[in-house]
Amino acid sequence: MAHHHHHHAASSSEWEHKCGGLAAELTAGREVAKQLQLIPSSSEQAATREVLVQKILASYENALSMLSTPRMMPAQHHHDDGDIGTVVMMKSSPPGTRSGSPGSEDSDHDLFKDTTSSRKRKSIPRWTHQVRVGPGMGLEGPLDDGFSWRKYGQKDILGAKYPRGYYRCTLRNVQGCLATKQVQRSDDDSTVFEITYRGRHTCTQSQSQSPSTSSSPAPNNTVPPPPSEPAMTLAADDRQHEQLLLNFRNGLNVVVTDDGSEFDCSPPTTATAASTYAGSLFFPPPQDATVMMTSFSAPTSSTYSSVYHHSFSGAASSSSNENVNISYGREQSTTAAAAPPVDFPFGNMDHLFDDPTTFTFDNSGFFS
DNA sequence: GTTATTTGACCCGC
DNA sequence: GCGGGTCAAATAAC
Numbered sequence: 001m002a003h004h005h006h007h008h009a010a011s012s013s014e015w016e017h018k019c020g021g022l023a024a025e026l027t028a029g030r031e032v033a034k035q036l037q038l039i040p041s042s043s044e045q046a047a048t049r050e051v052l053v054q055k056i057l058a059s060y061e062n063a064l065s066m067l068s069t070p071r072m073m074p075a076q077h078h079h080d081d082g083d084i085g086t087v088v089m090m091k092s093s094p095p096g097t098r099s100g101s102p103g104s105e106d107s108d109h110d111l112f113k114d115t116t117s118s119r120k121r122k123s124i125p126r127w128t129h130q131v132r133v134g135p136g137m138g139l140e141g142p143l144d145d146g147f148s149w150r151k152y153g154q155k156d157i158l159g160a161k162y163p164r165g166y167y168r169c170t171l172r173n174v175q176g177c178l179a180t181k182q183v184q185r186s187d188d189d190s191t192v193f194e195i196t197y198r199g200r201h202t203c204t205q206s207q208s209q210s211p212s213t214s215s216s217p218a219p220n221n222t223v224p225p226p227p228s229e230p231a232m233t234l235a236a237d238d239r240q241h242e243q244l245l246l247n248f249r250n251g252l253n254v255v256v257t258d259d260g261s262e263f264d265c266s267p268p269t270t271a272t273a274a275s276t277y278a279g280s281l282f283f284p285p286p287q288d289a290t291v292m293m294t295s296f297s298a299p300t301s302s303t304y305s306s307v308y309h310h311s312f313s314g315a316a317s318s319s320s321n322e323n324v325n326i327s328y329g330r331e332q333s334t335t336a337a338a339a340p341p342v343d344f345p346f347g348n349m350d351h352l353f354d355d356p357t358t359f360t361f362d363n364s365g366f367f368s
Numbered sequence: 369g370t371t372a373t374t375t376g377a378c379c380c381g382c
Numbered sequence: 383g384c385g386g387g388t389c390a391a392a393t394a395a396c
Contacts, residue, residue, distance in 0.1 A: 151373060153388055166387070168373090182387090 128196045147201060149181060161187045169201060177201055 033056045149167035156163050162185035169177040179201045186192035 150371090152390095154373095154375075155386060155388095159383065164386085168388095 078316065126196060126198045128194060145195075162190075264326070328356070 148170040150170045150172075151165055151167050153166035154163045155166070165183040167180040167181045167183065171177045178196065179199045181198065182196045184194045184196070186194060
């Protein structure tokens with residue numbers, strides 16, 4: 001539990017210096033990957049290769065977008081040689097983009113409501129791949145990007161020939177992974193698909209891999225794989241609980257509102273009882289901090305048969321250290337229609353999911 | 369039984 | 383009101 005964090009005491013200039021170097025390094029890697037992408041190869045391996053290159057590029061984009069959360073990071077990405085197969089990164093589409101794709105949809109759709117006047121808003125990262133599907137292959141939603149997606153909608157877009165498909169991560173309801181993507185077939189070149197990703201994967205999903213390729217360990221998420229099946233003895237149901245809490249824990253983030261710097265809390269977590277899990281987190285004494293969930297969603301739905309209600313609560317421990325204890329519970333009810341209020345181990349919090357993402361925490365210590 | 373897709377309804381911001 | 387995004391009931395697929 002003594003989780004003193006490594007480097008939050010470093011001087012900011014030094015930090016920025018390192019970040020700059022990191023960014024340059026990542027950008028360089030990305031450019032090389034793009035070059036690799038343009039080198040022809042035998043049709044036999046072309047598809048697999050393309051998938052791999054896409055993954056490499058996605059990793060770079062993710063890393064870069066993680067770096068750019070504070071408003072530093074000069075916009076030197078995308079040299080964008082408008083070529084097929086390149087990755088176009090957009091921070092937020094400027095409202096005049098007439099380039100190729102219609103509908104510059106920018107409903108940033110914030111998960112974080114802004115109750116208190118001026119709080120930093122965190123927009124969901126979004127990036128776009130343009131993918132050309134090979135002449136023979138895939139007539140529909142083009143190459144598998146390694147994640148499993150579930151289609152949840154389709155819309156005709158004004159001025160677009162083809163409808164736009166909406167997909168979300170299959171594990172949304174299980175692990176609260178909020179990643180989504182949109183697939184839009186290009187108007188003029190019907191072999192090109194424009195795939196817009198929104199949000200990073202927080203699930204522990206391994207990118208399934210085509211045969212004869214050793215599964216690369218790291219998917220592009222920040223969450224490490226689950227610790228070697230800790231719960232062989234637990235029921236599958238309880239494993240879901242634990243997964244959720246793990247996600248909950250990893251999604252916790254403390255933002256010191258002074259300078260906007262963030263601390264990775266990595267609180268230890270213990271599973272105590274079947275429906276009671278608690279995690280605690282520790283962070284250095286801030287003046288005014290916001291504890292927020294960055295990657296946890298509190299799904300209320302399963303499919304038809306059962307509906308889960310999730311709840312968590314927390315309170316700062318006694319005055320001395322800023323130790324926050326968070327509890328999480330789950331209750332199952334029968335159908336969506338019935339959905340009787342349930343008794344949580346921690347009390348009723350049925351309105352909770354209006355905004356499950358943000359708590360405010362002042363030093364004297366309450367969630368709200 | 370379960371999970372995925374289809375598709376009109378619904379919601380929300382402009 | 384309109385357009386884009388999501389929900390969810392019906393339906394399909396497994």
